[in-house]
Structure formats: C-alpha cells, structure tokens
Amino acid sequence: MAMTHHDDVVDAPRQSAIAGKADLAFRCRSLSVDLGLGDTRRRIINDLNLELPKNQFVCILGESGVGKTTLLRVFGGLVPASEGTIELNGQPVSGPPSGAVFVFQNYAASLLPWRTARKNVELGLEASVGKAERQARALEALKQVNLSNHANDYPRQLSGGMQQRVQIARALALNPQLLLMDEPFGALDAMTRENLQVELRRIQQASGATIIFITHDVDEAVFLADRLIVLRSKPANIGLDVVSPLPRERDQVHTKETPAYLELRHTIYEMLRSRSE
Amino acid sequence: MDAASKSGRITTQSGPGALARFNWPGLATIVALIALWELYSRTLGARFGTIASVADIASAFNKLLFEGPLLEQLIHTLTVSIIGWIIASVIGLAMGAAIGLWRPVWAYTMASIDVLRSIPSISLVSIALMVFGFSSKMEMVIVVYVSQWPVLLATAGGIRAVPGSYLETARTVRLSNAAMTFKILLPGALPSILVGLRLSLTLAIALAVVAEMVGNPAGLGFGLVFSQQAIQPAQAFAYLVTIGIVGWGLNAAFVLIAGRLFRAYGPAL
Numbered sequence: 001m002a003m004t005h006h007d008d009v010v011d012a013p014r015q016s017a018i019a020g021k022a023d024l025a026f027r028c029r030s031l032s033v034d035l036g037l038g039d040t041r042r043r044i045i046n047d048l049n050l051e052l053p054k055n056q057f058v059c060i061l062g063e064s065g066v067g068k069t070t071l072l073r074v075f076g077g078l079v080p081a082s083e084g085t086i087e088l089n090g091q092p093v094s095g096p097p098s099g100a101v102f103v104f105q106n107y108a109a110s111l112l113p114w115r116t117a118r119k120n121v122e123l124g125l126e127a128s129v130g131k132a133e134r135q136a137r138a139l140e141a142l143k144q145v146n147l148s149n150h151a152n153d154y155p156r157q158l159s160g161g162m163q164q165r166v167q168i169a170r171a172l173a174l175n176p177q178l179l180l181m182d183e184p185f186g187a188l189d190a191m192t193r194e195n196l197q198v199e200l201r202r203i204q205q206a207s208g209a210t211i212i213f214i215t216h217d218v219d220e221a222v223f224l225a226d227r228l229i230v231l232r233s234k235p236a237n238i239g240l241d242v243v244s245p246l247p248r249e250r251d252q253v254h255t256k257e258t259p260a261y262l263e264l265r266h267t268i269y270e271m272l273r274s275r276s277e
Numbered sequence: 278m279d280a281a282s283k284s285g286r287i288t289t290q291s292g293p294g295a296l297a298r299f300n301w302p303g304l305a306t307i308v309a310l311i312a313l314w315e316l317y318s319r320t321l322g323a324r325f326g327t328i329a330s331v332a333d334i335a336s337a338f339n340k341l342l343f344e345g346p347l348l349e350q351l352i353h354t355l356t357v358s359i360i361g362w363i364i365a366s367v368i369g370l371a372m373g374a375a376i377g378l379w380r381p382v383w384a385y386t387m388a389s390i391d392v393l394r395s396i397p398s399i400s401l402v403s404i405a406l407m408v409f410g411f412s413s414k415m416e417m418v419i420v421v422y423v424s425q426w427p428v429l430l431a432t433a434g435g436i437r438a439v440p441g442s443y444l445e446t447a448r449t450v451r452l453s454n455a456a457m458t459f460k461i462l463l464p465g466a467l468p469s470i471l472v473g474l475r476l477s478l479t480l481a482i483a484l485a486v487v488a489e490m491v492g493n494p495a496g497l498g499f500g501l502v503f504s505q506q507a508i509q510p511a512q513a514f515a516y517l518v519t520i521g522i523v524g525w526g527l528n529a530a531f532v533l534i535a536g537r538l539f540r541a542y543g544p545a546l
Contacts, residue, residue, distance in 0.1 A: 078445060095448075102449035109442035114464050114541040123460070124450030156543055174450065 031084035059221035062231030161192035337511035361420030373432025431473025435466030
C-alpha cells in the first residue's frame with residue numbers, strides 16, 4: 001500500500017493478535033460470497049479474513065456497491081457464506097446466531113407497525129423470557145435510547161430518529177455480544193444523526209458489545225470507530241484496517257477539531273480516493 | 278407522511294364531538310335525493326304507473342313490517358348472510374393461510390382456484406338449485422361457496438405480500454417458525470384479510486338475496502320477487518330499500534368492529 005500511516009495508527013490485525021484469543025468475539029476465515037444464479041452469479045467477497053475482539057466499535061467503509069451490506073448480512077447469518085468459516089464466540093455461524101442482532105438501515109420497514117415501541121422491543125424476548133421480566137428489559141432498553149416516555153407509542157407516532165432508536169433498543173434488549181448495523185443513520189437528518197452517534201458510542205461502552213457499523217460517511221466512521229476497515233473492490237476484501245488513535249470519550253465539537261481526528265480522516269479519504277482512481 | 282398519520286390520530290382519539298363529526302353534507306344529499314324521487318314519482322314518473330312515491334313506499338314498508346312478513350324475511354336474510362359469511366370466512370382464512378404459508382400448496386391449488394372463482398357466481402345458482410332444491414340449504418351453500426374466495430385470496434396474497442424486511446427482523450431476533458407465522462405473517466396480512474372479509478360480506482348479502490329471488494321461497498329476495506309478480510310497486514320498492522339498508526348496515530357494523538378490534542393498526546385501516 002502506497003500510503004503513510006500516522007504514528008498513532010496501529011495496524012489492527014497486529015493489535016488484536018496482542019489482545020489474545022480469550023477476548024475474541026468474532027472471526028471469519030477465508031470468507032467468500034457469491035451471489036446470483038447461473039450466468040449472473042458473481043463473487044462479491046473474496047477470501048476475507050477478520051478477527052474482532054469483544055467491546056470494539058468497528059466501522060466498515062467502502063464505495064457504494066462494494067459489498068458492505070452483503071458482508072454484514074453474511075456476518076448476521078442472513079445470507080450464507082459460499083466458502084470459508086464464520087465464528088461467533090467459537091460457534092460457527094449458520095443462520096442468525098444467538099448473541100448477534102442486526103439493525104437495519106430502513107427502520108420504518110423493520111419495526112412492526114401494529115406493535116407499540118415496547119412491544120417491538122419485546123419481540124425477540126417473547127419466546128424465552130417471562131412477561132414481567134420481558135417488560136422490564138424492554139423498558140430498560142428504551143431508557144438506554146432515551147425513549148422511556150414513548151414506550152406505548154406506535155412507530156407511526158414517532159419521528160425517524162426515534163424509530164431507529166426503537167430498533168436499536170430492540171437489539172439491546174437481547175443483550176447482544178455483536179451488533180450489526182447497516183448504515184443505521186443514513187436516512188436521518190444531520191442533527192439527529194450526530195446526537196445518535198454520541199448515544200451509540202455511550203451505549204456501546206456501557207454494554208461492552210462489539211459493533212460492526214457500515215457507513216459510507218467518512219466523518220461518521222472516524223468519529224464512531226475504535227477501528228476502521230476500508231473495503232476495496234471488486235470482489236470486496238479488506239484494503240485498510242486501522243485502530244483509531246482517538247480517545248474513548250468523544251464529542252461532536254472538540255473531537256472533530258483534534259489533529260488526530262483530522263489526520264485519520266485524511267488517511268481514509270486518501271485511501272478511498274486512490275481506490276476510485 | 279408522519280405529520281399526516283399524526284393528524285389522523287388526533288381526529289380519531291381526541292377529535293371533535295360526535296355531533297360535529299357527523300357527516301351532515303352526506304345526509305343533506307340523501308334528503309335531497311329523496312325529495313327529488315318524490316318529485317319525479319309525482320310528475321314524469323307517474324305515467325309509468327309503477328314508480329311509487331316516497332310516501333307510498335313508506336306506508337308499504339310500515340304495513341309490511343307490522344302486518345306483513347317483512348321482519349321475518351329480514352331476519353332470515355340477515356341470518357343466512359351472517360352465518361354464511363362466517364363459515365365462508367373460516368374456510369377462506371384456513372385455506373388462504375395454508376396457500377400463503379406453504380409454497381407447494383400454492384403451486385398445486387392456485388390454478389384451480391383461479392378457474393373456479395372465475396365462474397360468474399349467479400350461474401352457480403342453477404346448479405345449486407338442481408342439487409339442493411328450493412331450500413335454505415341451497416341458499417347457504419351458494420352464499421358460502423361464493424363468499425369464501427375473497428377471504429381466501431386476500432389471506433394467501435396478504436401473507437405473501439408481507440414485506441421481506443419484517444421477515445428479516447424476525448430472523449435476526451431468532452423467532453421460531455410458529456412465532457414467525459403468528460407474530461409476523463398473519464398480523465402483517467391482516468389489513469389485506471380485512472379487505473377480503475369486507476368484500477365477502479357484501480357478496481354474502483348479494484348472493485343470499487339472489488338465491489331467495491330464484492330459489493329459496495324465503496327472505497327479502499323472495500319478498501321482492503313476490504311483490505314484483507303481484508305488481509305491487511310500493512312493496513317492491515320497500516323491499517329494495519330494506520335490502521339497501523341491510524347491506525349498508527352490515528358494512529358499517531363491520532368497519533366499526535374492525536376499527537375497534539384492530540386499533541393498533543391505526544387510522545389507515
């Protein structure tokens with residue numbers, strides 16, 4: 001790679017090797033994915049290797065159409081891998097694994113309109129958890145996303161940002177070890193999005209979950225991530241994998257003025273530009 | 278869209294009082310039409326000799342209701358329509374759910390269903406008459422057979438049309454197949470199913486009346502044909518009005534009950 005890393009930017013694979021296997025949450029080896037049938041079948045992802053520890057906020061960036069969403073859907077067990085293995089806490093992933101929850105980009109289409117916010121959040125708990133505990137956990141999850149006052153509202157009565165927070169609460173209620181988020185803030189206005197970014201980092205740190213967050217917004221990725229992965233095309237593979245030098249505590253104004261932030265942002269933009277040329 | 282649905286909520290939950298919500302312009306049109314009919318029946322219509330005035334229709338209605346068989350006939354038609362509709366709905370829901378949920382069932386049955394339901398329903402009355410004779414059984418069979426199709430198709434189609442995003446949601450929170458059916462597919466298909474049920478109700482009343490007109494000597498349809506053959510225009514019109522009120526009333530009751538039962542679906546339902 002013809003690029004210069006800032007001194008603070010440590011290669012992520014090396015760092016997770018240091019962290020050791022005990023903390024490993026998620027691993028995929030030689031992952032390849034083919035989509036389509038017959039003549040239109042083509043390789044979307046080729047020979048991708050990735051290891052993620054617990055409690056890490058990972059942002060995956062890449063140009064539009066590179067296969068970010070497909071990769072995330074494979075991680076979530078919604079699309080089968082064609083070759084290679086995926087493991088979550090040592091268990092091979094085939095179908096949506098326990099402990100991993102997907103947060104979809106289109107919140108309006110993923111909340112059930114006939115259920116209130118609380119009942120939407122309870123959806124994943126109904127088979128396993130008694131009524132009283134289920135309600136308590138749903139309300140706790142709604143509290144985490146600051147929606148306590150809207151527990152009995154239907155999705156149609158909530159704003160877009162609130163609907164997406166309900167979807168995040170639904171995932172949190174399941175105490176996931178891995179949250180898979182597919183451009184969750186893509187359809188929201190700038191102000192709502194920035195507030196949710198701060199909230200999401202706070203939630204991630206409180207819960208200790210590993211988050212894989214897909215976005216095509218460089219600023220969003222740099223602000224959110226503990227670790228950034230840029231996909232190169234085609235078929236998709238990891239082009240850049242760096243650990244963020246930013247401190248754990250971040251805010252929208254000051255963090256974005258620090259040299260480390262600007263440096264990292266510069267690195268990512270250079271990377272994306274060199275890919276598109 | 279958010280703003281629209283919110284304002285919809287306001288009018289249903291905390292809107293103005295019943296008096297202000299009442300459709301006064303709609304009522305005004307009905308009153309005007311009745312007045313026009315009265316005028317027509319006394320002027321241009323009079324030369325037919327068979328166009329009854331509003332006053333004559335009202336008095337015929339009164340007489341049929343208190344001295345004649347109207348009440349008994351009304352109860353008969355209502356009973357057959359409602360019971361037939363309920364039986365048809367149960368059959369339609371069960372078959373529609375099976376067809377919507379299992380791909381092979383769809384593949385095996387849908388072609389036959391398309392052919393069967395395309396037979397104009399009126400033409401089945403002759404066959405039913407031949408098989409079951411001039412009886413209420415014939416009437417009930419016709420009602421059930423014809424009004425099962427809209428429910429069946431709406432249920433099967435509604436299940437198939439549940440957005441893929443709901444199914445992916447169900448998968449990522451790891452619902453079982455049974456939970457997927459009862460918590461996602463059927464509730465997701467409900468708005469479509471309600472449309473089918475409403476269509477079926479309208480059909481049930483129509484087919485009950487038709488069966489009574491040509492086959493079963495009972496009910497409002499029989500009363501209507503009897504009046505026509507006796508050349509009693511005021512009576513015939515009184516039956517017509519009664520049938521209209523039955524159709525309107527059952528439909529209104531359905532909308533009211535469905536709206537109450539499924540309030541969760543919001544004002545769009």
